[in-house]
Amino acid sequence: MAVVNPTNLAIDDDDDDTPISFKRTSNSTKTARPTPSKHEGSSGGNGAPVRIPKPVSPNPQKNGATGASRPLHMKPPSSSPNHRPSGSGQPNSLAQHSSKANSIDMSKLKRPLVKDERSDDSDDEVPIGLRRKVEEKKLKGVDTRVQKTDDSDDDDKPLGLKINSSRMSSNRVNKPVLQRTVPKVEQPDEDSDDDKPLASRLPSNAGPKSGGDVSEDSEDEKPLAARFSKVAGSGNPKIASSSKGLTSDTNGQQSLGKRPLDNSNQTSSALKKAKPSNVSASAIVRREIKTDDNTPLAQRLKMGESSKGKSSAKSVFKKSPASVKKDIKKMKGKGKLKKNMKNSQFSKIMKVPPGSGGGKKWTTLEHNGVIFPPPYKPHGVKMLYNGKPIDLTPEQEEVATMFAVMKDTDYAAKPTFIDNFFTDWRKVLGKNHIIKNFELCDFTPIYEWHLREKERKKQMTTEEKKTLREDKLKQEEKYMWAVVDGVKEKVGNFRVEPPGLFRGRGEHPKMGKLKRRILPSDITINIGKGAPVPECPIPGESWKEVKHDNTVTWLAFWNDPINPKDFKYVFLAASSSLKGQSDKEKYEKSRKLKGHIQRIRENYTKDFKNKDVTRRQIAVATYLIDKLALRAGNEKDDDEADTVGCCTLKVDNVTCMPPNQIQFDFLGKDSIRYFNTVEVEELVYKAIEGFRAGKKPGQDLFDKIDTSRLNAHLKDLMPGLTAKVFRTYNASITLDGILHEETEDGTVLEKIAVYQRANKEVLSFTIGENQLLVSSFILTLGCPFSYTQVAIICNHQRSVSKSHESQMTRMNEKIDELKSQMEELKADLNKAKKGKPLGYDSEGKPKRNLAPEAIQKKVATLEGKIEKMEMDKRIKEDLKTVALGTSKINYLDPRITVAWCKRHEVPIEKIFNKSLLAKFVWAMDVDPEFRF
DNA sequence: TCGAAGACTTGGTTAAAAAAAT
DNA sequence: ATTTTTTTAACCAAGTCTTCGA
Incomplete structure (x- = not known):
């Protein structure tokens, strides 16, 4: 199964030792911080965690498909071996690994390098219904632009893609994408919105499908309306009310109304009011504001997904795209065309163009400030010191309690944490306090009090809890909203962080330090000129x-008590148009990279042998960022956890393994270990050997560059290009490619499975690596250890749900049960056909004799049930460790997903949850034929 | 040119809510 | 009606990248 590709694995195990904690690492790193000057620390890292080869679940097939390692190796351009064709890759590899397995060796963990097996991927993996069609690719090829032949593509394509075969199959992804995309896409730029106000943009026409279609899908779900409402938040009664409140209260008055409505400029003014029209999703966002209006949610929402009639729907969409866009532009506001037909259209709202005025983010801004945590309530429980109860002042007790409560976390046992806590606590205790030795402290009484409190809360009746919740909401309501340019928008984090002990990740030198209480006098408020100053709540x-x-877009900030030169900001929520706009800009920028990527790759490939060391380092670093999705790697201070990214890799984070493999082992962002062995191009291998030559372990591999130099170079290649754009680009283009290649007709469920698999594939490329690691390991090798043990190794305990195993067992039992029922039914069918009596059921009662046709029908029903069950099981196994929900958030252009949903008539609500729907309102009106 | 500020995105962890199982 | 499991959302640490200022 696993797809892993063994090939490379070989590597070894040195790691074995390592296992224990990921952290290992740093050894070297820390040690030497060679670079005295600036770099002291190094920073950043990216983390790509170790990935194991893809885990493949049960089905071997997948292997290929998924491509385990994305990056692993990249093959040289030409090589694209077998992409698809071959196929069978070798599942075996796993086997090999597994064998080792007894101890947890990292080796296993390592990702195998994948060889080109991609081929295999082929269909096998694919879930039942969906196999990808290999052939398609070819079709796509139509456009020729960029591409070369398929095979070749790989080469050129993004490394990432090419890379490992498996994961991202490069091929598919790339080429197709490129070609098509280009042509069609276009819009992007335009849309880009740069110019337009978000609002305006949003609306566009959503409605593609809309119209009548709606009906059908629904069945699965609820009526659109219903859904919508949820989305909008209106669902929440409270919210709704609140909103009203808003209006009424504060501002409501003036601003609210205005902006939206009027401002909307010309065209759109309609929008806001537009209720009638249907606002589309976009509308949603704003909806909050509107909520009041009652616009029928349904209308607004309509968006497209629901279209029912496939055919019709499709046609509609298709056409629309181009035209639509144009229309949109022309008439921002209106866009009724479609609407008319469908209803769905959105009106456009125009606000003041955000981007417009140089750096100006808003014109008017009102909000109510922030809310503070309640003052500390002493519990009076006495801890013991040297066995005796100790009296503490409320302030002292508060800090002691912070520590006591963390008894069952890993932090409680870490020396750094304890030292920092104790040092800070002693400051609160005062110089002459009797408590002088941590060893003599016994926090157990407080810890037990905490457990009792927790239990008490749990015991509260639902009613009580509800009351409590409502009270809290009522209290916070006024802080939840801001009015930006007349539009009521949700505020993200309006609660000031409560005091506590700092929970830095990895080996953070400051973990355990007291994060003091923030007071109004620590807070800077940002509001529009002339706006009422928020009342200070204390x-x-x-x-x-x-x-x-x-x-700027922040509403308030204070200095981080742990690191006074850092700030803690209060921003608008992700669903706000300000955030939506910049999110869209981010995707447009990475989409733009598509048009430059080939040249950029050629450019850095050429520089692998540049005589200038700096140029060579830039080339290799860019290659790693592109192919392996490494993060840029900014410098870090000494008082932060010692992690690295591409530009801050240390000599000892990289091992050259002849003939052309490079093994990476370092702690990236959040101290997540990135452990991976990759086959690289010969010139890259040679260059890296060269960079390492003559340096000591802790020194910088890329000593001539840093992120600002690297990004400065990237900007020369494409305006606005920076290292992180590669992650977004590779993730999104891959998703786009996979979805375009693999989706086949089938039930909605099957299609969703395709989506999820694609999502996971992409994710593993950039995110959630640690989790993936664990899952891969287990799945692939048939890990003999418990999840907990694996978790320890990986340093991340919650990876796999503890109950996963039992759940799988349960599912298997159910499937078995269904199957035995099937056997029985079939036996009955035979008897019935022969006119024999059916005999007795398990309880000894005689069975009713049915006509063969009736039994046949039952068989069919049962068959469907079994199939669904098995599919559920596969999905569950496959996705058990991947938090798809969170990952969808940052790297995947939502328009890819929305367009796919429209094309395949999958309700978008099946893919995006409520918050994602709110966050991506701006993407809802995308053309069904959109290509990233 | 460079380091420090400053602003914002990314992403793991954890708490809360919702859904499913019992 | 509870309890358990899963999903979603809140929280906030840790990155990236831009801008500022000398």
Whole structure:
């Protein structure tokens, strides 16, 4: 199964030792921080965690498909071996690994390098219904532009893609994408919105499908309306009310109304009001505002997904795309065309163009400030010191309690954490306090009090809990909204962080330090000129400062008590148009990279042998970022966890393994270990050997460059290009390619499975690596250890749900049961056909004799049930460790997903949850034929 | 040119809510 | 009606990248 590709594995195990913690690492790293000057620390990392080869679940097939390692190796351009054709890759590899398995060796963990097996991937993996069609690719090829032949493509394509075969199959992805995309896409730029106000953009026409279609899909789900409402938040009664409140209260008055409505400019003014029209998803967002209006949610939402009639729907969409866009542009506001037909259209809302005025992010801004955590309530439980109860002042008790409560976390046992805590606590205790030795402290009484409290809360009746919740909501309601340019928008984090002990990740030198309480006098507020200053919620105190800076989007900030030179900002929620706009810009930028990627790759490939060391380092670093999705790697301070990224890799983070494999082993972002062995192009291999020559372990591999130099170079190649754009680009283009190649007709469920698999494939490329690691390991090798043990190795305990195993067992039992029922039914069918009596059932009662046709029908029903069950099982196994929900958030252009949903008539709600729907309102009106 | 600020995105962890099982 | 499991959302640490200022 596993797809892993053994090939490379070989590597070894040195790691074995390592196992224990990921952290290992740093050894070297830390040690030497060679670079004295700036770099002291190094930073960043990316983490690509170790990936194991893909885990493949049960089905071997997948292997290929998924491509385990994405990056692993990249093959040289030409080589694209077998992409698809071959196929069978070798599942075996796993086997090999497994064998080792007894101990947990990292070796196993390592990702195998995948060889080109991709081929195999082929269909096998694919879930039943969906196999990808290999052939398609060819079809796509139509456009020729960029591409070369398929095979070749790989080469050129993004490394990542090419790379390992498996995971991302490069081929598919790339080429297709490129070609098509280009042509069609276009819009992007335009849309880009740069110019237009978000609002305006949003709306566009959503409605493609809309119209009548709606009906059908629904069945699965609820009526659109229903859904919508949820989305909108309106679902929440409270919210709704609140919104009203808003209006009424504060601002409501003025601003609210205005903006939206009027401002919307010309065209759109309609929008807001537009209820009638249907606002589309986009509308949703704003909806909050509108909520009041009652616009029928349904209408707004309509968006497309629901279209029923496939054919019709499709046709509609298809056409529309181009035209639509144009229309949109022309008439921002209107867009009724479709609407008319469908209803769905959105109106456009125009706001002041955000981007417009140089750096100006808003024109008017009102909000109510932030809410503070309640003052500490002493519990009076006495801890013991040297066996005796100790009296503590409330302040002292508060800090002691913070520590006591963390008893069952890993932090409680870490020396750094304890030292920092104790040092800070002693400051609160005062110089002459009797408590002087941590060893003599016994926090157990407080810990037990905490457990009792927790239990008490759990015991509260639902009613009580509800009351409590409502009270809290009521209290917070006014802080939840801001009015930006007349539009009511949700605020993201309006609660000031409560005091506590700092929970830095990895070996953070400051973990355990007391994060002191933040007061109004620590907070700087940002509001529009002339807007009412938020009332300070704590009587007698006042804000540190009130600013009126419309070039930034934060509503308030305070200095981080742990690191005073850092700030903690209060921003609008992800669903706000300000955030939506920049999100869209991010995707447009990475989409733009598509048009430059080939040249950029050629450019760095050429520089692998540049005589100038700096140029060579830039080339290799760019290659790693592109192929392996490494993060840029900024410098870090000494008082942060010692992690690295591409530019800060240390000599000892990289091992050259002849003839052309490079093994990476370092702690990336969040101290997640990236452990991977990759086959690289010969010139890259040679270059890396060269960079390492003559250096000591802790020194920088790329000593001539840093992120600013690297990004400066990237900007020369494409305006606005920076290292992180590669991640977005590779992830999105891959998803786009897979979805276009693999989706076949089938039930909605099957299609969703395709989507999820594609999503997972892409994700593993960039995210959730640690988790993937664990899952891969287990799946692939048939890990003999418990999940907990694996978790320890990986340093991340919650990876796989503890109950996963039992759940799988249960599912298997159910399937078995269904199957035995099937056997019985079939036997009955035979008897019935021969006119024999059916005999007795398990309880000894005689069975009713049915006509063969009736039994046949039952068989069919049962068959469907079994199939669904098995599919559920496969999906579950496959996705058990991957948090698809979170990952969809940052790297995948939502338009890819929305367009896919429209094309395949899958309700978008099946893929995006409520918050994602809110966050991606701006993407809802995308053309069904959109290509990233 | 460079380091420090500053602003914002990314992403793991954890708490809360919702759904499913009992 | 509970309890358990899963999903979603909140929280907040840790990155990236831009801008500022000397």
